[in-house]
Amino acid sequence: MKKIQWRGTVELLLAAQVLAVGCGPTQEFHAPPALASQTHEIRIANGLSTNGLSTNGLSTNGLSTNGVNTAAFATWFQQDRELNDTLMQYVVRCGVPNGQSVSYTDPSTAQSYTWQGLLGLTPGWVGGAPVTQAEQQVMTACLAAHVNKYGMSVPLSVLGRNTVGEEIEYSQQELETYSRTEGCFFGNLFTGEGFFVGREGSVLEDAESSLRACALMPNTTKSECDPVAYVGTCESLCTREGTQPYYTSCTLNGHTYLPITTRLMPEQVYRCGDGVCQWTEQCGSGTTRDSCAADCGTCS
Numbered sequence: 001m002k003k004i005q006w007r008g009t010v011e012l013l014l015a016a017q018v019l020a021v022g023c024g025p026t027q028e029f030h031a032p033p034a035l036a037s038q039t040h041e042i043r044i045a046n047g048l049s050t051n052g053l054s055t056n057g058l059s060t061n062g063l064s065t066n067g068v069n070t071a072a073f074a075t076w077f078q079q080d081r082e083l084n085d086t087l088m089q090y091v092v093r094c095g096v097p098n099g100q101s102v103s104y105t106d107p108s109t110a111q112s113y114t115w116q117g118l119l120g121l122t123p124g125w126v127g128g129a130p131v132t133q134a135e136q137q138v139m140t141a142c143l144a145a146h147v148n149k150y151g152m153s154v155p156l157s158v159l160g161r162n163t164v165g166e167e168i169e170y171s172q173q174e175l176e177t178y179s180r181t182e183g184c185f186f187g188n189l190f191t192g193e194g195f196f197v198g199r200e201g202s203v204l205e206d207a208e209s210s211l212r213a214c215a216l217m218p219n220t221t222k223s224e225c226d227p228v229a230y231v232g233t234c235e236s237l238c239t240r241e242g243t244q245p246y247y248t249s250c251t252l253n254g255h256t257y258l259p260i261t262t263r264l265m266p267e268q269v270y271r272c273g274d275g276v277c278q279w280t281e282q283c284g285s286g287t288t289r290d291s292c293a294a295d296c297g298t299c300s
Contacts, residue, residue, distance in 0.1 A: 068104045078108060088115045094142035095122040095135075121162040134163040134258055136190040141260040144195040145185040147214065147225045150279055154211045156182075157263035159246035167246075175245055178263035183215030184234040186250040186257035193255060197223055198234040200261065207272040209280035209289035212264055234261070 077084045092102050096117025103114045120126070121142055122135040131139075141160070148154060157178035161167045180201055187195035199215040210216060214225035223230035231237060231252055238247035238259060246261035270278045272292035277283075283299040284291025 068102060073104070074107055077104070077106065081106070081109075085113055088113070090143060090146065091139070092116065093118040094139055096120060096126050097123075100126075119158065119162070119168055120166070121160075121168075123162060123164055131190075132163065133188070136188050137186065137258045138163055138260070140187045140189045140195055141185045141258060143189075144187060144197065144228050145260040145262050147228055148211050149213060149224050150211050152211050152279065154268060155265060156212065159261045159263065160259060161246075161248060163258065167244075170245070175263070178265055180264040180266050180269060182212060182262040182264050184238050184247050184250055184259045184261050185228070186238075186252075186259035188255070188257065193253075194227075194229060196229050196231045196250075196252060197225065198231055198237050198250065200234045201264075204269065204289075205271075206288040207292075208269055209272075209278060210264070210269045211280060212262075212268060213280070216269075 077088075088102075088104075092115035096102060096115075097120030098118050100117040101114050102117070103112060105112045117126075119142065121138045122131070125131050125135050138160070142158070145158060146156070155178075157170070157174055159168055159170055183200050184198045185196070186198075187193055189195060197215045201216055203218040204210065204213065204216045214223050214228055215230065217224045219230070221230070234247055234250070237252055238250035240247045245263070247259050250257050250259045270276070270280060270289075272281060272287050272289055273294045275295060277292070277296035281289050281292045281296050283293070283296040285293050285298055287294065
């Protein structure tokens with residue numbers, strides 16, 4: 001079982017630049033000598049802030065299979081090492097399989113970085129091929145699914161399939177632990193089509209709030225993770241196969257996308273009156289998340 005801590009604020013727009021310089025055969029891949037059993041419960045802690053998100057589109061020009069050991073990658077990485085190190089953690093964990101990692105040594109500082117894989121959503125790109133439209137979509141969905149308004153770390157169940165139809169492994173225990181359905185994330189940052197969230201669970205009541213409120217807030221016109229755009233219910237936009245707990249495709253504006261489906265633990269939804277003034281609550285004289293006297297006191 002893996003519980004990953006995602007760090008900091010990162011600009012999603014940079015993700016295309018990472019993919020554009022490739023993740024191909026000249027990079028260093030590492031796999032442990034014994035992988036007796038893969039995790040059956042993927043529990044991701046998300047903390048990707050909405051700061052810096054852009055809908056200007058991500059270019060795929062210059063896609064390369066030469067891997068991270070290229071001059072283009074070095075130039076990009078050195079622009080902001082801390083920020084891009086964080087971004088690479090997201091990209092590699094979304095795209096590269098569990099048990100593998102990508103390593104890079106900065107030629108100007110000799111500092112080495114290793115980013116661990118987890119979900120394996122883009123096997124073609126990992127193998128050195130140019131990024132396909134399907135991989136653009138599933139990488140967009142994965143990155144968008146890890147956004148929250150506050151840029152704080154929250155455990156999250158991530159469900160879906162990679163671009164060759166292999167599902168992210170899960171167990172019944174995971175579904176029971178992460179019993180509150182949240183949303184479906186999809187889109188394509190690379191083409192400028194944007195990134196979208198649909199609601200899978202019930203909307204939050206006036207007294208409720210959550211760090212993960214992208215899909216669950218009652219506002220039907222704007223996502224709490226703007227500019228990730230709220231587009232309605234998952235049921236009205238997406239399809240699933242049989243009784244699987246995730247959607248396999250979502251269609252919007254004539255485009256069909258590969259989505260990621262998310263679930264939460266019930267305790268990740270807070271209620272005014274539970275005795276704790278949460279990040280998502282405000283002082284006031286009422287009993288709602290925006291005016292919670294019981295938890296946050298009255299405003300001075």
